[in-house]
Amino acid sequence: MTSQHRSNPADFHLLVDGIALEIGLDADEIAARKAYLELDDADVAALRDVRELLESQRHAFSDRFYAHLLSFPQLRILLGAGAETRLRHLQAAYFSSLTAGDYGQDYIRERLRVGVTHQRIGLDPKWYIGAYRKYLSELHDILWQRLQGQPERFRAAVEAILKIVCFDMGLALDTYAHADQRSNLQNQNYLEQVIDGMPAGLVVVDSELRACSMNRMMADLLGAPDDALQERRIPLDELIPCTELVNRAIETLASGAAQDHVMATFDGRADGVRYVEFNIRRTRKDGAPMLLLIGQDITFRRKARMRLQESEEFFRLTFNQAAVGIVLLGSDGRVLRTNSKMSHILGYTEVELLARFYQQFMCEEDLAEELALIGGLKAGEITEYQREKRLMRRDGSPVWVSVTVSSMRDANGNQRFICVVKDIQRQKQAEEALLRMANHDALTGLPNRVLMQDRLRQAIMHAHRTKRQVAVMFIDLDRFKHVNDSLGHDAGDQLIVEIARRLSTSLRESDTVARQGGDEFVVVLPDLAGEEDAAKVARKLLGNLFQPLVLRGQEVFPSGSIGIAMYPRDGEDSTTLLKCADSAMYGSKGQGGNDYSFYTAAMGAQAYEHLRMEGALQRALQREEFLLHYQPVVDIETGTVTGVEALLRWQPHEREMVSPADFIPLAEETGLIVPIGDWVLATAMKQQVAWVEAGLPSLRVSVNLSARQFLGQDVAQRVRALLAETGCDPACLTLEITESVLMENPAAATETMGRLAAMGVQLAIDDFGTGYSSLASLKRFPIHSLKIDRSFVMDLTQDADDAAIVNAVIALAHSMKLNVIAEGVETREQLDFLQQHGCDQMQGFCFSRPVAPQGIAAMLRRAA
Numbered sequence: 001m002t003s004q005h006r007s008n009p010a011d012f013h014l015l016v017d018g019i020a021l022e023i024g025l026d027a028d029e030i031a032a033r034k035a036y037l038e039l040d041d042a043d044v045a046a047l048r049d050v051r052e053l054l055e056s057q058r059h060a061f062s063d064r065f066y067a068h069l070l071s072f073p074q075l076r077i078l079l080g081a082g083a084e085t086r087l088r089h090l091q092a093a094y095f096s097s098l099t100a101g102d103y104g105q106d107y108i109r110e111r112l113r114v115g116v117t118h119q120r121i122g123l124d125p126k127w128y129i130g131a132y133r134k135y136l137s138e139l140h141d142i143l144w145q146r147l148q149g150q151p152e153r154f155r156a157a158v159e160a161i162l163k164i165v166c167f168d169m170g171l172a173l174d175t176y177a178h179a180d181q182r183s184n185l186q187n188q189n190y191l192e193q194v195i196d197g198m199p200a201g202l203v204v205v206d207s208e209l210r211a212c213s214m215n216r217m218m219a220d221l222l223g224a225p226d227d228a229l230q231e232r233r234i235p236l237d238e239l240i241p242c243t244e245l246v247n248r249a250i251e252t253l254a255s256g257a258a259q260d261h262v263m264a265t266f267d268g269r270a271d272g273v274r275y276v277e278f279n280i281r282r283t284r285k286d287g288a289p290m291l292l293l294i295g296q297d298i299t300f301r302r303k304a305r306m307r308l309q310e311s312e313e314f315f316r317l318t319f320n321q322a323a324v325g326i327v328l329l330g331s332d333g334r335v336l337r338t339n340s341k342m343s344h345i346l347g348y349t350e351v352e353l354l355a356r357f358y359q360q361f362m363c364e365e366d367l368a369e370e371l372a373l374i375g376g377l378k379a380g381e382i383t384e385y386q387r388e389k390r391l392m393r394r395d396g397s398p399v400w401v402s403v404t405v406s407s408m409r410d411a412n413g414n415q416r417f418i419c420v421v422k423d424i425q426r427q428k429q430a431e432e433a434l435l436r437m438a439n440h441d442a443l444t445g446l447p448n449r450v451l452m453q454d455r456l457r458q459a460i461m462h463a464h465r466t467k468r469q470v471a472v473m474f475i476d477l478d479r480f481k482h483v484n485d486s487l488g489h490d491a492g493d494q495l496i497v498e499i500a501r502r503l504s505t506s507l508r509e510s511d512t513v514a515r516q517g518g519d520e521f522v523v524v525l526p527d528l529a530g531e532e533d534a535a536k537v538a539r540k541l542l543g544n545l546f547q548p549l550v551l552r553g554q555e556v557f558p559s560g561s562i563g564i565a566m567y568p569r570d571g572e573d574s575t576t577l578l579k580c581a582d583s584a585m586y587g588s589k590g591q592g593g594n595d596y597s598f599y600t601a602a603m604g605a606q607a608y609e610h611l612r613m614e615g616a617l618q619r620a621l622q623r624e625e626f627l628l629h630y631q632p633v634v635d636i637e638t639g640t641v642t643g644v645e646a647l648l649r650w651q652p653h654e655r656e657m658v659s660p661a662d663f664i665p666l667a668e669e670t671g672l673i674v675p676i677g678d679w680v681l682a683t684a685m686k687q688q689v690a691w692v693e694a695g696l697p698s699l700r701v702s703v704n705l706s707a708r709q710f711l712g713q714d715v716a717q718r719v720r721a722l723l724a725e726t727g728c729d730p731a732c733l734t735l736e737i738t739e740s741v742l743m744e745n746p747a748a749a750t751e752t753m754g755r756l757a758a759m760g761v762q763l764a765i766d767d768f769g770t771g772y773s774s775l776a777s778l779k780r781f782p783i784h785s786l787k788i789d790r791s792f793v794m795d796l797t798q799d800a801d802d803a804a805i806v807n808a809v810i811a812l813a814h815s816m817k818l819n820v821i822a823e824g825v826e827t828r829e830q831l832d833f834l835q836q837h838g839c840d841q842m843q844g845f846c847f848s849r850p851v852a853p854q855g856i857a858a859m860l861r862r863a864a
């Protein structure tokens with residue numbers, strides 16, 4: 001039995017009634033059929049008449065009937081296993097109803113039911129028409145046997161049975177045909193739905209290669225409307241413009257051979273390029289060959305594969321051409337994949353790398369930490385780590401790299417590590433060089449101030465813990481400036497390098513020698529028991545320094561002044577200790593150099609005063625606390641005032657006036673002399689102009705120039721600018737320079753003086769006689785005047801030597817056409833002496849002390 005036979009009886013009745021209605025089996029139709037068969041009441045009576053007769057033969061009839069039917073194997077299959085019992089039962093019912101004489105609605109419905117059933121089980125009309133034939137023959141035989149002697153009754157019965165059986169056959173056949181038609185329609189509908197709903201596209205092509213139909217999926221794939229083929233059959237190559245597909249379709253049409261996996265690529269309109277894989281089958285319809293083209297949309301798959309290929313290609317290129325080394329490692333560290341940059345970094349070929357383990361490239365000292373990190377990755381505690389470290393190259397040299405190691409899983413779930421390795425060797429070298437530069441002195445290679453302070457701090461911390469002492473030595477070379485000026489900077493540098501070497505070799509590894517700048521060095525001696533240890537080292541250093549050295553063919557004996565501060569006695573931090581050592585060094589210098597001094601509190605006070613003054617001087621400029629006094633310069637012959645010397649005065653707010661002798665050396669040392677001197681020059685020039693403008697006779701103004709002012713800046717250019725600014729006549733300006741300034745750098749001095757003289761400015765040598773230069777050596781300088789120092793004038797009348805010197809200076813100066821001015825003339829006797837010996841001019845208390853500008857104006861007005 002098929003599943004169809006198991007349908008609900010109520011549904012089955014409805015089906016049967018529905019069919020009856022569809023084929024129009026109403027009462028009129030039944031009556032018409034009966035009339036056509038001439039089945040009338042006489043037949044009904046004839047059938048009833050043989051009922052009993054036939055009933056008695058029912059079993060024998062049934063045996064023969066089924067023996068015949070079931071002798072046909074196809075029929076046995078169609079009827080199904082165990083059908084005989086069920087059929088015998090049905091047949092018995094039919095056999096009874098056949099002669100029951102009631103052929104109304106129930107009888108007819110039963111006939112229709114049989115027709116539907118036969119159609120459902122696929123029992124073709126040939127089978128049941130054959131069965132009806134057997135039925136009739138058997139009945140005929142039974143009736144013949146029983147009614148042989150009653151021909152009328154026999155004929156009437158046979159006639160009636162023939163009519164009713166034909167009536168039944170008509171009903172069954174009509175029902176069968178109708179059910180078949182219904183079923184066909186249903187099947188077609190079902191098929192259409194399946195085809196329409198299937199996830200593959202289908203296009204049916206006729207023998208002339210024109211598409212006759214296609215399902216919705218195919219219409220979707222082609223971007224065509226669903227009803228595209230309703231109007232006309234479209235040629236296949238127009239519907240799907242793909243030559244390969246059309247050619248293969250032609251082949252299949254000709255040979256009948258199925259074609260699979262035919263790729264077609266076409267424009268799917270809005271969806272872009274479509275990739276469809278077709279299977280082509282040849283079939284027949286209505287005798288004509290036709291093709292079924294079943295297409296599977298593989299666009300997504302294809303694009304995904306292309307994307308995958310693309311990303312694989314991208315990865316491969318990126319991997320191979322990356323500017324960083326990339327290595328894929330197995331969980332045991334074996335190199336599974338690597339790129340050319342990695343080969344370049346490590347100096348191995350790619351093949352050599354593949355045979356190795358990552359651990360083999362590590363530095364011994366990194367190994368433990370690195371393995372611990374990889375352990376962390378393996379345990380999932382971290383997902384990646386980044387480190388800067390060294391890897392060992394093939395030639396055994398280390399290379400600095402920055403490595404990022406990340407954990408990943410391959411397609412099989414195996415743990416892998418991916419290392420991205422960046423070569424930072426150059427960067428590290430640059431960093432190291434920078435670090436060296438930041439911490440070391442370029443000339444000597446010694447630690448610089450920064451590194452020294454760091455070492456000093458460490459030494460202090462260590463000494464603090466161990467209850468030991470630290471000595472800080474400040475070393476300044478004696479007369480270094482002299483070497484530099486007389487032998488040149490190269491010789492100076494050579495001396496510094498040699499000193500650095502001598503200091504370094506005199507000390508222990510744990511000591512630090514640093515160059516503080518210029519000719520200053522600092523030595524840190526950590527871990528000392530006491531002051532005596534430091535004194536011993538200082539003596540040794542001085543001894544080693546004071547060894548002869550030949551510089552530019554000249555033998556030099558370097559010596560230094562050492563100041564020593566002790567931790568913790570003199571200070572507990574590096575800044576204080578360095579300051580103390582610096583003060584102590586000045587102490588040594590003050591005693592003539594080539595010696596060492598320990599710091600004392602008195603030095604501290606001096607240093608403090610030094611600092612205080614420095615700050616105060618700086619503020620003095622801003623607060624305009626400076627002023628100029630002027631001392632007249634008098635012609636000894638006539639007694640007239642020919643000029644004035646400008647002398648600087650500092651009048652701090654609400655405090656006593658400070659002597660220039662007290663602050664000029666400090667201003668020199670700190671460099672403040674430059675802006676202060678500039679102010680003096682400008683003020684004096686302005687004053688000169690102011691007096692002239694006030695109607696007074698034009699006076700020569702002399703201005704003192706300090707060593708730093710004269711040698712350190714472009715004084716000529718500055719004077720030129722100020723002359724222009726103030727309108728002062730250069731011929732009324734004298735610049736005074738001390739003898740020692742000239743001798744410090746004669747070459748530079750000659751050049752500067754030449755430029756000044758060229759402007760018309762006069763130059764005078766101040767404090768003459770205090771230095772050691774001979775008058776002859778002054779010849780090469782463009783000088784106008786010599787000022788005899790006050791110290792000679794002072795004892796002139798008591799000391800025969802001084803008188804002789806002054807006399808000689810005047811005579812010689814005159815022989816060199818120089819003007820001579822005597823300073824500090826206090827007495828009449830001094831003045832007389834100078835007058836007698838032909839001194840040209842003088843200045844001193846005997847005529848006037850330095851006075852404010854108004855004092856000079858009054859003096860000039862009185863004289864006029």
Ligand SMILES: Nc1nc2c(ncn2[C@@H]2O[C@@H]3COP(=O)(O)O[C@H]4[C@@H](O)[C@H](n5cnc6c(=O)[nH]c(N)nc65)O[C@@H]4COP(=O)(O)O[C@H]3[C@H]2O)c(=O)[nH]1
Binds near residue numbers: 661
């Ligand atoms: N005992 C005595 N002294 C006399 C007599 N006549 C003048 N003096 C003093 O002798 C100094 C002369 O100046 P100097 O030798 O250039 O010595 C100057 C000069 O070297 C320096 N100085 C002063 N003003 C300036 C300046 O503007 N620039 C620079 N660079 N140095 C200056 O300060 C030094 C001292 O200046 P002052 O204290 O003004 O001292 C002045 C002046 O007051 C006298 O008859 N008896």
